Amino acid sequence: DTAVSQTPKYLVTQMGNDKSIKCEQNLGHDTMYWYKQDSKKFLKIMFSYNNKELIINETVPNRFSPKSPDKAHLNLHINSLELGDSAVYFCASSRSGVTYTEAFFGQGTRLTVV
Amino acid sequence: GESVGLHLPTLSVQEGDNSIINCAYSNSASDYFIWYKQESGKGPQFIIDIRSNMDKRQGQRVTVLLNKTVKHLSLQIAATQPGDSAVYFCAEKGGSGGGADGLTFGKGTHLIIQP
Numbered sequence: 001d002t003a004v005s006q007t008p009k010y011l012v013t014q015m016g017n018d019k020s021i022k023c024e025q026n027l028g029h030d031t032m033y034w035y036k037q038d039s040k041k042f043l044k045i046m047f048s049y050n051n052k053e054l055i056i057n058e059t060v061p062n063r064f065s066p067k068s069p070d071k072a073h074l075n076l077h078i079n080s081l082e083l084g085d086s087a088v089y090f091c092a093s094s095r096s097g098v099t100y101t102e103a104f105f106g107q108g109t110r111l112t113v114v
Numbered sequence: 115g116e117s118v119g120l121h122l123p124t125l126s127v128q129e130g131d132n133s134i135i136n137c138a139y140s141n142s143a144s145d146y147f148i149w150y151k152q153e154s155g156k157g158p159q160f161i162i163d164i165r166s167n168m169d170k171r172q173g174q175r176v177t178v179l180l181n182k183t184v185k186h187l188s189l190q191i192a193a194t195q196p197g198d199s200a201v202y203f204c205a206e207k208g209g210s211g212g213g214a215d216g217l218t219f220g221k222g223t224h225l226i227i228q229p
Contacts, residue, residue, distance in 0.1 A: 004157075033216050035216075035219075040221070041152075041201055041221070041222045042219070042221055042222070043158070043203065043219040043222075044219070045216035045217065045218070048216045055216075057216075090157050090158070092157075099145070099146055099207065100146050100163070100165055102148050102160045102163055103216075103217055104160070105150075105157035105158045105159070106157050107155075107156055107157050108155075108156070108157050
C-alpha cells in the first residue's frame with residue numbers, strides 16, 4: 001500500500017506548456033505539501049495546505065498553484081513552464097495540529113522542461 | 115537562505131564501520147528535528163526524530179544527538195551496510211505549533227558505503 005503517491009513519475013514537456021502533477025495520500029492526514037528538489041538535491045518547501053489554509057512560500061512564482069479537490073489530494077498545476085522549472089517535485093503529508101510529527105513523502109515527479 | 119545546513123557533501127566509509135553525519139541549524143526557535151534518508155529515485159524516508167527537550171535519541175543502529183548550545187545535530191549510523199548508501203538530510207521545524215508548518219531541509223550528505 002502506497003501511503004503518498006504521485007503521478008506521473010516522469011514528465012517531459014516543452015517551454016510554455018501547462019502541466020499538472022497529481023498527489024494522493026491514504027494516511028488520513030489533514031496537511032499536504034509540495035516540495036521542490038533542485039539538481040543539487042536541495043529540498044525546499046513550496047506550499048503547505050490543510051482544509052483551513054494555504055501557506056505559500058514567497059519565492060514560488062504564481063505560475064504554480066496547488067489545487068485540493070478533497071483532503072486526500074493535492075495537485076500541482078504549473079502554467080507557462082520555464083526551463084528553470086526542471087526539478088524533482090515531491091508531495092508530502094502529515095498530521096495537522098501536531099508539531100512533533102514527521103512528513104511522509106511520495107516518490108517524486110521528475111519534471112524536465114525542454 | 116537555508117536555516118539548516120550540512121558540513122560535508124559526501125562521506126565515504128567502509129562497510130561495517132560507524133558513520134557520523136553532521137548538521138548545523140540557525141533557527142534557535144526550532145524545536146523538532148528529523149533525519150531523512152533518500153535513496154536514488156525515491157522520496158525522502160523518515161529515519162529518526164528528536165525534540166528540542168532531548169539531547170539524544172536512539173533507534174535501530176541509528177542515534178541522533180542534539181546540541182542546542184551550538185545548534186548542531188548529528189546522525190550516527192552503526193555498523194554500516196551497503197543499503198545505507200543514500201543521501202541523508204536533516205530537517206527542522208519551527209516552534210510555532212502544528213498545522214501547516216513545513217520542514218526546512220539542509221543540503222544533504224551523500225553517504226557512500228565501500229565494500
